[in-house]
Structure formats: C-alpha cells, structure tokens
Amino acid sequence: MKLLVIEDEPKLAEYLRKGLSEEGYVVDVAQDGIDGLHLAMEGDYALVLLDGMLPGIDGLAVLAALRQSRQTPVLMLTARGEVEDRVRGLQSGADDYLVKPFAFSELVARVQVLLRRSAAPRAGGEPTLLRLADLELDLIRRKAQRAGQRLDLTAKEFNLLSLLLRRQGEVLSRTELAAQVWDMNFDSETNVVEVAVRRLRSKLDQPFERPLLHTVRGMGYVLEAR
Known part of the structure; x- marks a missing residue:
C-alpha cells in the first residue's frame, strides 16, 4: 500500500x-x-x-x-x-x-x-482483503491468517506475500520481487529474496499440509493452490 x-x-x-x-x-x-x-x-x-x-x-x-x-x-x-x-x-x-x-x-x-x-x-478499486484457498490477507489491518491461524509476519514478509497474492498464479522472478518489495535493482541482491522466501514459506506452508508458495526452477516463485 x-x-x-x-x-x-x-x-x-x-x-x-x-x-x-x-x-x-x-x-x-x-x-x-x-x-x-x-x-x-x-x-x-x-x-x-x-x-x-x-x-x-x-x-x-x-x-x-x-x-x-x-x-x-x-x-x-x-x-x-x-x-x-x-x-x-x-x-x-x-x-x-x-x-x-x-x-x-x-x-x-x-x-x-x-x-x-x-x-x-x-469498493471496486484495489481490494483490501485478499484470499487464496484457506489463506486470508487483510491489507488495512495488516493481518494474515491461514486456516484460521494468525501468521506472525514481518513487514517485508507481509509485503512479499501481498505481492504474490495480488498476482497469484503468475510466476514472479527474484529480480522483480527484489525491485517491488526491497527497491533493489540488481541481480546480486536477489539472495535477499531467497532468504525472505524461505522464511515466509516456513510460516506460510510448513505448518500446513497443502503448500501454496512454489518455486519454479530457473524462473522464480508463484503463489497458487495446486
């Protein structure tokens, strides 16, 4: 936002x-x-x-x-x-x-x-509540929950998840995520994205049976229910 x-x-x-x-x-x-x-x-x-x-x-x-x-x-x-x-x-x-x-x-x-x-x-403009399967993101209150359980996200993790959720089903490259979330413009900084994705996945997917955040080898990451 x-x-x-x-x-x-x-x-x-x-x-x-x-x-x-x-x-x-x-x-x-x-x-x-x-x-x-x-x-x-x-x-x-x-x-x-x-x-x-x-x-x-x-x-x-x-x-x-x-x-x-x-x-x-x-x-x-x-x-x-x-x-x-x-x-x-x-x-x-x-x-x-x-x-x-x-x-x-x-x-x-x-x-x-x-x-x-x-x-x-x-209403009719940018949505303030984003959903995918049992995941829900409230952009105004800045709260995330999955299957009714609150996800304890940092500010950057929240922004990363909200971007992925807005563009769910679309593969986003590490470079694009670095530019959108961290305002970084160099490929050398994409290791920051990899660390952030790993930490986000530990909160978003690991406690649950159905993964939502997927790695597309050589391309980037996509958020979707499979």
Whole structure:
C-alpha cells in the first residue's frame, strides 16, 4: 500500500519514510508543495501525509487543489496547534490533523484509522482483503491468517506475500520481487529474496499440509493452490 509524505524538513521526511516503510508501507516523499501536488495528482496513493507549511505551495493550497479532483485521505502534519488552524485544515478537506511534535505510534494509529475508514468507498478499486484457498490477507489491518491461524509476519514478509497474492498464479522472478518489495535493482541482491522466501514459506506452508508458495526452477516463485 502506497503512502505519500509531503514534508520539507529533510530529517523528519526521512524519519517518516523509514518508519512507515518498516511498518510495511511503500512510501514516496516530496519536499515542496509543487512536487507534492504533482505526485498526489498523478500517483495512486492510499493516503497523503501533508505538512501545513511548505515552500512553493503551502499545505492548504495543495489540499485545496487536490480536492478538486481527488478524494485521497489526507493527514495534515503541522506545527500550528491553535484551534483555528485545525479547523481551517479540516474545513479545507483534511481527514485528520496531527500537531508536531508527535509520537510515531500515534501517527501510525491515525494512518491505520484513516485507511480503514477509506476502505469501504474504495469498493471496486484495489481490494483490501485478499484470499487464496484457506489463506486470508487483510491489507488495512495488516493481518494474515491461514486456516484460521494468525501468521506472525514481518513487514517485508507481509509485503512479499501481498505481492504474490495480488498476482497469484503468475510466476514472479527474484529480480522483480527484489525491485517491488526491497527497491533493489540488481541481480546480486536477489539472495535477499531467497532468504525472505524461505522464511515466509516456513510460516506460510510448513505448518500446513497443502503448500501454496512454489518455486519454479530457473524462473522464480508463484503463489497458487495446486
């Protein structure tokens, strides 16, 4: 699931990118209002985290322009804590408002609430619940279970499984998995994929009679019920 962070403070932007990536999200970052608005309008994001004070175009102007054609959920991040500022942000179309400095745990909780809230209107778009045989993956709550048993997956294992499940029945190469899940572009890094697949298989298949994750020799991996 892709998130967009529009934040001009480099350290905070990197902190958010790293932290949200570790939570399992794919994160793009823009450091001014012009680039941020362009990405928000052109990209397919589940949520935008938007700083209120930005160079180029400020956060409220970005929000107003975005709302002319997109209803992407927006979480405003700002140092302005006065009631009037929060009201302006919400009246301009923000879905939630978080005042700096904030605890990262609260940010994650608010992100999850907004994603859950937006799941119903997204019917007909990207599914939020993926299934194969007795495997079920909830993309909003970031939970996986098989045969009613919860699978304890790391963030990367969850992302790997969600990609395989979205494209179930399709053989995905190690190079493609490395690029999609780890943002790696070199074949030399595909050993990371092999280790991750082995660990995922130990949780996904080994406790159960019917394997779902299969290796296609010389080609890659495929998730399917055989």
